[in-house]
Amino acid sequence: MNKYFSKEKIKYVFYTVSHPVDGYYWIRHIDKGSVPIAIILVVLFSLSFSFNRIFASFVVNEIDPRTVDSLSELGGVLLLYALLCIGNWSVTCLMQGEGRLKDIAIAIGYAMVPFIISINLATIVSLFIADGEEAFYYLILVVGIAYGLIMMLLGIMQVHNYSLSKTLLTLLLTLVAVFIIIFIGLLLVDLMSRIYSFFYSIYIEIVFRV
Amino acid sequence: MGILKRIKRTILLLLAFVNILGHSSIALANELPYDTYNYNFYEDIVYTPAAYVPSRSISGTRLYYEGEPLGVFSNPQDICKTPAGEVVIADTGNHRVIILDKDMTKVIKVIKDFDNNNEKDTFQSPYGVCVSKKNELYIADTYNNRIVVLDMDFNLVKIIKDPTSEVLEEGYVFSPLKVSVDYADRIYCIAQNMFEGIMVFESNGQFIGFIGTIEVGISLWEKFWKRIATKEERSNQRLFIPTEFTGIDIDDDGFVYASNIDDSGVQAIRRLNPRGQDVIKKGANENLGGDLWTSGFSNYSGASQITDVVYREKGMYSLLDRRRGRIFTYDHEGNLLYIFGGLGTQAGTFVTPVAIENIGNTIIVLDSYRAEILTFRETRYGSLINQAVGLRYDGDETKAVELWKEVLKLDENNELAYVGIGKAYLTSGDYVNAIDYLRKGMSSEFYSIAFRRYRNEVLKENMSFLLTGTVLLIIVIVTGRRIYRNKKGIKKEEGLLNE
Numbered sequence: 001m002n003k004y005f006s007k008e009k010i011k012y013v014f015y016t017v018s019h020p021v022d023g024y025y026w027i028r029h030i031d032k033g034s035v036p037i038a039i040i041l042v043v044l045f046s047l048s049f050s051f052n053r054i055f056a057s058f059v060v061n062e063i064d065p066r067t068v069d070s071l072s073e074l075g076g077v078l079l080l081y082a083l084l085c086i087g088n089w090s091v092t093c094l095m096q097g098e099g100r101l102k103d104i105a106i107a108i109g110y111a112m113v114p115f116i117i118s119i120n121l122a123t124i125v126s127l128f129i130a131d132g133e134e135a136f137y138y139l140i141l142v143v144g145i146a147y148g149l150i151m152m153l154l155g156i157m158q159v160h161n162y163s164l165s166k167t168l169l170t171l172l173l174t175l176v177a178v179f180i181i182i183f184i185g186l187l188l189v190d191l192m193s194r195i196y197s198f199f200y201s202i203y204i205e206i207v208f209r210v
Numbered sequence: 211m212g213i214l215k216r217i218k219r220t221i222l223l224l225l226a227f228v229n230i231l232g233h234s235s236i237a238l239a240n241e242l243p244y245d246t247y248n249y250n251f252y253e254d255i256v257y258t259p260a261a262y263v264p265s266r267s268i269s270g271t272r273l274y275y276e277g278e279p280l281g282v283f284s285n286p287q288d289i290c291k292t293p294a295g296e297v298v299i300a301d302t303g304n305h306r307v308i309i310l311d312k313d314m315t316k317v318i319k320v321i322k323d324f325d326n327n328n329e330k331d332t333f334q335s336p337y338g339v340c341v342s343k344k345n346e347l348y349i350a351d352t353y354n355n356r357i358v359v360l361d362m363d364f365n366l367v368k369i370i371k372d373p374t375s376e377v378l379e380e381g382y383v384f385s386p387l388k389v390s391v392d393y394a395d396r397i398y399c400i401a402q403n404m405f406e407g408i409m410v411f412e413s414n415g416q417f418i419g420f421i422g423t424i425e426v427g428i429s430l431w432e433k434f435w436k437r438i439a440t441k442e443e444r445s446n447q448r449l450f451i452p453t454e455f456t457g458i459d460i461d462d463d464g465f466v467y468a469s470n471i472d473d474s475g476v477q478a479i480r481r482l483n484p485r486g487q488d489v490i491k492k493g494a495n496e497n498l499g500g501d502l503w504t505s506g507f508s509n510y511s512g513a514s515q516i517t518d519v520v521y522r523e524k525g526m527y528s529l530l531d532r533r534r535g536r537i538f539t540y541d542h543e544g545n546l547l548y549i550f551g552g553l554g555t556q557a558g559t560f561v562t563p564v565a566i567e568n569i570g571n572t573i574i575v576l577d578s579y580r581a582e583i584l585t586f587r588e589t590r591y592g593s594l595i596n597q598a599v600g601l602r603y604d605g606d607e608t609k610a611v612e613l614w615k616e617v618l619k620l621d622e623n624n625e626l627a628y629v630g631i632g633k634a635y636l637t638s639g640d641y642v643n644a645i646d647y648l649r650k651g652m653s654s655e656f657y658s659i660a661f662r663r664y665r666n667e668v669l670k671e672n673m674s675f676l677l678t679g680t681v682l683l684i685i686v687i688v689t690g691r692r693i694y695r696n697k698k699g700i701k702k703e704e705g706l707l708n709e
Contacts, residue, residue, distance in 0.1 A: 064254065132658065
């Protein structure tokens with residue numbers, strides 16, 4: 001357990017946030033990162049996202065809090081996270097990327113920290129703002145999201161030892177890969193349900209005949 | 211004693227039973243033939259108590275005029291009321307105009323013909339009727355291509371026909387459908403195939419022009435298709451013609467309320483000032499098109515088709531939708547107050563609603579297919595809202611609070627009621643309660659006013675604490691850091707302090 005959650009590793013998350021290039025470099029080369037922490041960060045992000053939609057003041061929030069289902073949102077976020085990691089991994093494998101799946105998971109997971117901080121801060125700020133002051137709320141959100149995205153970009157770049165242009169290209173290809181995975185997944189689900197209904201009808205037939 | 215007690219108990223029981231029976235009319239309200247609902251801040255449907263319940267239906271069969279049965283209405287197209295509250299019906303298919311008394315139980319007059327310069331003249335499918343403030347009866351005599359004006363004794367005053375103007379095409383045939391008159395006897399008329407707007411006539415019958423042309427919006431996508439289509443394809447495409455107005459009414463200040471069919475369901479009603487500009491106020495969701503939930507592919511889906519409008523009082527107006535038979539009532543700020551009505555064949559529902567009118571605290575709707583007038587009685591819920599909105603219109607919001615509280619007892623989800631109460635608290639300076647109510651009412655605008663004032667108040671009161679606190683915090687942090695560093699043996703940074 002200590003291997004993943006040592007004080008050092010937790011501290012290293014914040015070091016990565018403040019020094020992304022350096023931080024991600026050592027994550028790749030001397031295992032300073034931890035996948036469980038990354039996953040926890042993704043879970044925290046998903047929860048913060050739901051909390052924002054539930055608790056943000058109605059001045060900025062157009063979503064009915066009663067319609068927010070944080071559990072299904074958590075599932076969606078985790079699925080997307082897994083898809084992104086696998087998609088990126090499968091693309092970079094073919095493009096001389098040095099990163100392991102583990103590194104990619106950490107690179108994306110650690111980049112959630114600015115998202116988490118900014119979303120929660122924005123949620124709290126939203127409770128103290130009135131009409132016409134939404135700019136503060138959105139400023140906090142935009143800064144956080146921009147920082148997170150930059151971190152993600154730098155993370156992918158560092159763990160694979162890519163140039164910036166190559167990173168952008170792989171990210172684009174990652175999206176394509178994600179779509180392909182979703183497509184194949186849907187095909188598979190459809191096929192499975194057909195097979196299931198085939199056997200089910202055979203079963204029904206047998207039950208009625210015998 | 212025992213017997214006495216038993217008798218007493220029986221009487222009480224009986225009384226209770228009678229009470230239940232007496233309330234059965236209220237219980238009926240739960241068995242309405244239609245849904246009553248409203249849209250909340252999130253534009254979700256919220257079911258509400260009924261604001262109006264069906265009370266009667268009036269058909270021509272049960273009415274008698276001069277001892278003879280009136281006969282079934284045939285495709286009636288319009289109703290209006292006189293200043294005295296009598297009801298005028300354009301019985302289009304029978305080429306006559308009928309005037310009923312206030313209760314719609316007796317026929318006052320059936321006008322089949324009139325004296326036109328000593329000649330007997332008749333109507334040909336009169337589609338629209340209207341009564342002016344001076345009690346003159348305006349009849350849109352559609353297939354005779356004229357508007358006939360009769361006075362109180364049903365003698366001819368004037369006939370308006372053959373409008374001439376440079377803006378009208380050569381050989382234009384004037385077929386008036388709906389007509390309305392303002393306080394200065396200016397005549398506003400919706401004519402068949404006239405897409406330029408509402409035709410306006412001076413009191414002497416002179417055509418002056420159009421007001422309220424609905425601009426056609428062509429989207430970028432449609433422009434793109436136009437560009438790549440061949441000439442032949444283009445000629446087969448639908449023309450971009452502005453929609454016609456469907457109904458018209460005029461308020462006490464001479465503003466024209468005109469309804470039209472908006473396929474996008476955004477704005478089906480305009481309030482035109484004398485210059486023809488639309489000055490209607492829209493509510494928070496910028497929608498004046500009836501239903502917000504209109505998706506689907508059946509006949510029953512699609513944007514509401516508003517066929518008529520009635521200006522009621524205190525800035526309220528009701529729209530009649532023929533798609534789903536709903537009646538939407540808005541206040542002067544464009545808030546949707548309540549929705550009722552529906553299509554069907556049950557009592558209290560419509561097949562083809564064509565015209566709406568408001569008499570006292572009833573709303574009457576003319577159904578052309580059923581050839582009936584259906585009346586709707588105001589419930590307690592509806593009357594409370596009407597009164598409260600009226601008080602707000604007069605600027606008497608504090609008086610309205612009690613009414614809104616009553617409304618909340620009947621309907622806890624009524625956002626307008628919360629806003630009404632919140633605003634009263636706001637004016638009285640009770641910001642905490644104001645914030646609470648305005649948040650429940652989801653009024654971002656007024657919530658923000660209350661919240662900003664409350665925030666300033668709190669800040670002002672606690673300014674000294676806040677400032678002292680900040681200074682103290684800074685001192686604590688600075689000294690704390692110094693102590694921490696000394697303990698750890700970190701040397702002072704080089705530079706400034708070394709001097």
